[in-house]
Amino acid sequence: MPAGRxxxxxxxxxxxxxxxxxxxxRRSWAGLIYVLPAVLLVLVFFVLPLCMTGWMSLHNWxxxxxxxxxxxxxxxxxxxxxxxxxxLSFTAYYTVAATVGLLGVGMALxxxxxxxxxxxxxxxxxxxxxxxxxxxxxxxxxxxxxxxxSGLFSPLMRMLGITESPYNLLATFTPAFxxxxxxxxxxxxxxxxxxxxxxxxxxPTDFHEAARIDGATRTQRFLHITLPLIRKPIALALILSVxxxxxxxxxxxxxxxxxxxxxxxTAVYWIFNQSFVSFRLGYGAALSVVLLAILLVLSVIQxxxxxxxxxxx
Amino acid sequence: xxxxxxxxGMTVAVLIAPSAAYADSFTMWARADDSTFMTKIVDAFNAGxxxxxxxxxxxxxxxxxxxxxxxxxxxxxxxxxxxxxxxPSFAAAGQLEDITDLAKSLPYFDALSKAHLSVGTYKxxxxxxxxxxxxxxxxxxxxxxxxxxxxxxxxxxxxxxxxADAEKVKTLGSDIYGFYFSGNCGGCNIFTFTPLIWASGGDxxxxxxxxxxxxxxxxKDAVAFYQGMVKDGLVPEGAKTDPGANFFAAFATGKIxxxxxxxxxxxxxxxxxxxxxxxxxxxxGKDGNxxxxxxxxxxxxxxxxxxxxxxxxxxxxxxSLPGQTLLAKNGSLPVRADIAKEALAGLDERYLIPxxxxxxxxxxxxxxxxxxxxxxxxxxxxTLNNVFFSTPDAIDQGLADGQDAMQTIIDQAAQ
Numbered sequence: 001m002p003a004g005r006x007x008x009x010x011x012x013x014x015x016x017x018x019x020x021x022x023x024x025x026r027r028s029w030a031g032l033i034y035v036l037p038a039v040l041l042v043l044v045f046f047v048l049p050l051c052m053t054g055w056m057s058l059h060n061w062x063x064x065x066x067x068x069x070x071x072x073x074x075x076x077x078x079x080x081x082x083x084x085x086x087x088l089s090f091t092a093y094y095t096v097a098a099t100v101g102l103l104g105v106g107m108a109l110x111x112x113x114x115x116x117x118x119x120x121x122x123x124x125x126x127x128x129x130x131x132x133x134x135x136x137x138x139x140x141x142x143x144x145x146x147x148x149x150s151g152l153f154s155p156l157m158r159m160l161g162i163t164e165s166p167y168n169l170l171a172t173f174t175p176a177f178x179x180x181x182x183x184x185x186x187x188x189x190x191x192x193x194x195x196x197x198x199x200x201x202x203x204p205t206d207f208h209e210a211a212r213i214d215g216a217t218r219t220q221r222f223l224h225i226t227l228p229l230i231r232k233p234i235a236l237a238l239i240l241s242v243x244x245x246x247x248x249x250x251x252x253x254x255x256x257x258x259x260x261x262x263x264x265x266t267a268v269y270w271i272f273n274q275s276f277v278s279f280r281l282g283y284g285a286a287l288s289v290v291l292l293a294i295l296l297v298l299s300v301i302q303x304x305x306x307x308x309x310x311x312x313x
Numbered sequence: 314x315x316x317x318x319x320x321x322g323m324t325v326a327v328l329i330a331p332s333a334a335y336a337d338s339f340t341m342w343a344r345a346d347d348s349t350f351m352t353k354i355v356d357a358f359n360a361g362x363x364x365x366x367x368x369x370x371x372x373x374x375x376x377x378x379x380x381x382x383x384x385x386x387x388x389x390x391x392x393x394x395x396x397x398x399x400x401p402s403f404a405a406a407g408q409l410e411d412i413t414d415l416a417k418s419l420p421y422f423d424a425l426s427k428a429h430l431s432v433g434t435y436k437x438x439x440x441x442x443x444x445x446x447x448x449x450x451x452x453x454x455x456x457x458x459x460x461x462x463x464x465x466x467x468x469x470x471x472x473x474x475x476x477a478d479a480e481k482v483k484t485l486g487s488d489i490y491g492f493y494f495s496g497n498c499g500g501c502n503i504f505t506f507t508p509l510i511w512a513s514g515g516d517x518x519x520x521x522x523x524x525x526x527x528x529x530x531x532x533k534d535a536v537a538f539y540q541g542m543v544k545d546g547l548v549p550e551g552a553k554t555d556p557g558a559n560f561f562a563a564f565a566t567g568k569i570x571x572x573x574x575x576x577x578x579x580x581x582x583x584x585x586x587x588x589x590x591x592x593x594x595x596x597x598g599k600d601g602n603x604x605x606x607x608x609x610x611x612x613x614x615x616x617x618x619x620x621x622x623x624x625x626x627x628x629x630x631x632x633s634l635p636g637q638t639l640l641a642k643n644g645s646l647p648v649r650a651d652i653a654k655e656a657l658a659g660l661d662e663r664y665l666i667p668x669x670x671x672x673x674x675x676x677x678x679x680x681x682x683x684x685x686x687x688x689x690x691x692x693x694x695x696t697l698n699n700v701f702f703s704t705p706d707a708i709d710q711g712l713a714d715g716q717d718a719m720q721t722i723i724d725q726a727a728q
């Protein structure tokens with residue numbers, strides 16, 4: 001042992017093993033106390049409702065009256081629930097249409113307003129404005145615009161010579177579906193524009209200059225430089241769009257009430273009906289758990305695809 | 314405030330305290346649709362009685378959910394003015410107090426709306442008594458009738474007349490239509506379309522709601538009647554997708570000749586569209602006759618309430634002539650047939666039509682009324698929307714599918 005040590009431990013020497021454990025324990029307790037409010041918030045507002053939903057899904061739980069344990073009865077019933085699977089398949093169809101539209105239009109807008117030039121602030125604000133309108137308000141507005149008797153679209157179509165007589169856009173599936181999808185693209189593409197614009201602005205200009213000197217065209221530069229470098233913002237936009245679309249409800253409820261003939265019934269709309277029209281809260285909870293599981297799988301797949309590409313595999 | 318004033322105030326407070334302590338109160342909820350007459354009748358009761366009613370108005374679409382949450386938490390109101398069609402499902406769920414004795418003790422029990430009492434009864438016990446009423450009627454635009462060369466004071470009395478009158482009105486212009494109904498509204502059509510079937514001798518249910526009879530001759534006839542008017546352009550294009558938003562508003566534009574509606578429309582048209590001249594008549598059957606949907610609220614009591622005596626006091630007041638008159642003046646038809654005419658005295662004479670219609674009014678009985686009828690996605694609405702706006706050869710299959718879908722829900726609920 002060095003002489004110095006025998007005269008006592010210097011201030012910065014390591015503490016005795018017992019004291020070290022004690023201090024580490026104290027530090028971990030202190031850390032726990034610091035994060036406790038956040039943990040409590042997560043427990044109360046996320047974990048507990050999730051557990052409660054799982055618990056309810058194992059019961060015959062009517063809105064009025066006593067609940068009764070039925071084990072996996074609701075999950076067995078939902079396999080045979082053609083309405084739910086039909087709603088889920090429509091939701092998937094809508095998700096693909098909305099996501100392609102949102103990312104496509106969002107990217108076009110982002111490229112348009114990416115670089116500073118005169119008037120770009122106005123365009124950015126104008127494109128982003130619909131995002132701050134609530135989904136319910138936007139849906140009510142579009143429901144009115146599409147109303148064949150008092151709205152604007154039908155007279156406009158007649159004025160432009162597209163139709164000869166009043167045309168009810170909400171009466172058949174194809175125009176009704178694209179009207180709602182169009183409304184969502186109008187309302188949300190500004191949000192995706194912001195995400196993608198931040199990605200575009202982070203691409204170093206040197207890369208583009210070097211490629212231009214090497215004779216790369218604008219399309220080649222976009223496909224081979226820009227797109228690979230903004231993979232992360234694209235992935236974020238993709239996950240947000242897929243998750244949001246899979247949970248679509250307000251717009252189909254307000255504009256179409258699931259019509260025509262229940263053809264635009266989304267998965268969440270079906271869950272809402274089971275829970276608050278048929279008053280089957282337990283069954284609604286089971287459907288919610290299944291939808292959550294589907295969303296979880298979809299998100300994991302998207303993240304994995306992104307990670308694999310990032311690692312160059 | 315000096316000490317002497319404070320002492321005097323405290324003395325007064327002590328002296329009046331005993332009388333205040335004897336006053337009691339009970340809590341009651343009502344849906345926002347009824348807020349006008351509910352507020353008036355509660356205010357009138359509270360003004361004349363030491364005991365009070367504490368009324369809370371709840372948004373119409375949220376009443377069932379809010380009540381369920383309150384009941385689960387033990388804070389449900391003592392009484393509830395409940396859309397009468399929900400009475401069977403509330404009673405079946407064990408939420409309501411059996412008030413058979415209270416109802417039968419009323420000296421005018423036999424004069425109370427039979428339709429309300431029929432849906433207020435579950436397994437031979439009374440859980441709901443009539444409180445407010447709304448009947449369905451047919452209204453026509455007198456000005457358009459006159460312009461079309463029709464007698465403006467004579468409404469149609471059977472389906473052929475409705476069709477013929479609608480055709481004549483349609484000739485007045487491309488933006489004028491003969492007939493209007495909300496084609497994507499289950500609630501509107503149970504209220505105004507079923508009476509056409511009832512008055513023709515048919516029904517959509519049998520065995521007290523246990524069997525769906527949607528695929529029956531009288532229903533087919535009524536559907537074909539509506540479908541024919543749609544096909545021939547007598548009904549505006551927007552009717553197909555109207556979820557009820559224009560149920561009243563379409564007629565109020567003054568561009569519709571005839572429309573099935575409700576007694577509520579009389580007050581609304583008089584106050585909001587005083588220049589619109591209209592007539593009111595019964596909803597007829599194919600060859601005449603008349604029928605009506607008996608709508609409105611049943612008064613129900615939460616199971617286990619201790620305020621039953623107080624509640625009876627309030628009901629006595631609401632059923633009295635002043636109570637029924639007050640309700641009639643503020644948008645509800647009287648629910649006591651024996652004093653209905655007196656209660657309506659001095660009001661628009663057209664109210665006598667729905668008041669009389671109430672006597673033949675019916676309310677379908679079902680513990681799953683919401684799933685079957687009210688839901689925009691339920692089999693009643695989707696079936697009607699399909700067959701009204703398709704071709705004649707699609708009616709049979711459409712109604713057969715609708716009947717199966719309704720029966721499946723009824724059977725599931727019975728399990």
